[in-house]
Amino acid sequence: MLAVTGATGQLGRLVIDELLKVVPAAQIVAAVRNVNKAADLAAKGVQVRHADYDAPETLLSAFAGVDKLLLISSSEIGKRAPQHKAAIDAAKAAGVSLLAYTSLLHADISPLMLAEEHLFTEAYINRSGIPAVILRNGWYNENYTVSVASAIEHGAVFGCANDGKLATASRADFAAAAAKVLTQPAQAGKVYELAGDEAFTLSQFADYISAASGKTVVYNNLSESEFIALLEQVGLPAPVAVMLANSESGAAIGGLFDNSKQLSALIGRPTTTIQQSINEAL
Template sequence: MIVVTGATGQLGHLAIKALLKKVPAADIVAAVRNVDKAADLAALGVQVRQADYSQPASWDAALQGADKVLLISSSEIGQRAKQHQAVIDAAKRAGVKLLAYTSVLHADTSPLGLAAEHKETEAALRASGVPFVLLRHGWYTENYTMGIPGALAHGAVYGCAGDGRISSATRADYAEADVAVLTADNQAGKIYELAGDTAYTLSELAAEISRQSGKCIGYVNLPEAEYKNVLIKAGLPEPVAALLSDSDTGVSKGGLFDDSYQLSKLIGRPTMPLATAVKAAL
């Protein structure tokens, strides 16, 4: 039995769909905060169990009978390490044979501020005694393509990444790779640095949007504090704006670049090119 946490989230939902191609639906558990939102998964025969990252007591029932768990990191910045610890503790009590955790690319050396909670979770896994594998994700291409409407409206892509290169991949690519590891044998103790096959700068992203849209879109590189204020003015909550601006600065230091091709090797095909992702977004 394989349990996927945060199964109604964007990555979790894709992971379930990828699992269904390899595992009988009855052997898959979707652990979700709101059971009603998982009706489509239940209709496919997936077991749906209620579990909330902020309710530690909910995880014992959610992980009952689990052989493997895909622990998708919580989205609640500042609460993640504590929330992940609750799942790890429950996995230990349940005798889980493998816990796969979606960490961040090069977590141990990453200049990104968001890496701190991932490093804390990785340390908790090592201390737990639960067999685990680390799925260190790079950036999601969607983090940038979702900003294309704004770029078209303002005639520019804004950021503070300088000439830093981003080896991003789509959520679907990452989900497929996660499932490849989860359904393979002898994975305990392994660390995967997962990233897209090709890297790009934000200037190159702007140029690709220009090429496909027919509009002149430039890249405006700002100081981190100024870019954070731009994001807040665009309607993002302060913590999210802070995370994104800090991450862009991390990009400028090489924090989201990787050329090991581990992701495409796992999925047996190239990752989605930026041009294809931009076309889909447009």
Template sequence: MILVTGASGQLGHLVISSLLAKGVAASEIVAAVRSPEKASVLTAQGVVVRKADYTDLASLKAAMTGVKRVVLVSSSEVGQRAVQHQNVIDAAKEAGVELIAYTSILHADTSPLALAEEHVATETALKASGVPHVLLRNGWYSENYTMSAGMAVEHGAVLGSAGVGKYSTAARADYAEAAAVAITSENQAGKVYELAGDEAFTLAQYASYIADISGKAVVYQDLPEAEYAKVLVQVGLPEGFANILADSDVGASKGGLFDDSKTLSKLIGRPTTPIQDSIKVALS
């Protein structure tokens, strides 16, 4: 059986969809979720739904019953991830899991992004555990930006602090498919995949794509990190998360979210989803 953590989340749900598309039987997939009652769609598909909370080691151990492989989708709770992921690793080790596939961050060991710290801690914990594992170092999801494409059209501007830094983004579904491939393939233990989109762009280019697709004037406005974080708070983001996003933009300006190896498209056997396609979906 293959267990997917955070299975009701955006990435986890897509990983399960990819596993099903690859022909994995629904009865062989365990969706580990905090609130099983919110996973009725998965239950209806025949997927095994089990309650499991990153903060509750006992629940994780119970969820691991009969499980041989685990897709450890990184927790969304920044600042608590290292401890939460350690719980999953400990439960998997006790269960005798044969392989963990962990969704880390692009070039984690050299990344200038503050977000990388907890990913590095988790990678270190995996190594110390002795559990065979494969690292899926995911680049930026296109949806991280396209979810606000409508706002960019409305205000005529894309804001950021990335300067001319390049983003090698891919759709969340592309990364999910990569996780499904890795967890169902043989000889994955010890591998490190630096996963990113085939085509990179600057935020100025991204703004021009939105303009072309929407038919509206949209430009990129580069802001100092502190000012960008302040704007994000003003539009409703929590201060801590706003600071993380602003830091990530600065990290992108230093090359932290660029990769041209095309490892992702090689792994999934097709080109990654162009950012223009994701923009079209967001604006439709």
């Protein structure tokens, strides 16, 4: 029995799709906060179980009978440590034989503020004694392509990453990797640094949008404080703006770059380029 937390999220749904290619639906558990959002998964024969990180009593029953569990990191930055702790405790109590966790690229040396909660989770998993595999995911192509329309409208990409290289891949690539570790043997103890095969700078990203759209788009590099102010101006909450700007600043010093190509090796194909994702976004 294989279980995926956050199964109705953007990554979780893609992982379920990948698992359904190789695993009978009845052997897949979609652990979700809102079961109503998983009606389509239930219709496919997937077991849908209520699992709320903030309600630990739901987690043990959600993980009952599960052999391998993918713990997709919570989206609630600042609450991840207690939420992940609750999930790990429940996984141990349920007798899960392999726990896979979606961490952050090079979490142990990352300059990104996001690394703190991931490092806590990795350490807690290690102390729990549950056999585990750590998927240190880099940034998604979609983190950038979501702004393609805005970039074309304004003729500019804004950020504070300077010439930092971004080794991104598509969400589907990372989902395929997660499905692989859940379905392949001998994964316990492994730590994967997962990133795209081809890196780019934000200047190149702007150039790629120009080439694909026929509209001139340039990269406008801001200071971290200027970028925070811009993000708040367009409506992002202050903590989110700070986190995103900090991640860009971290990218400027290599925090989102990796050239080991472990992701493509794991999924058995090249990763999706940013140009491909731009074309899909357009």
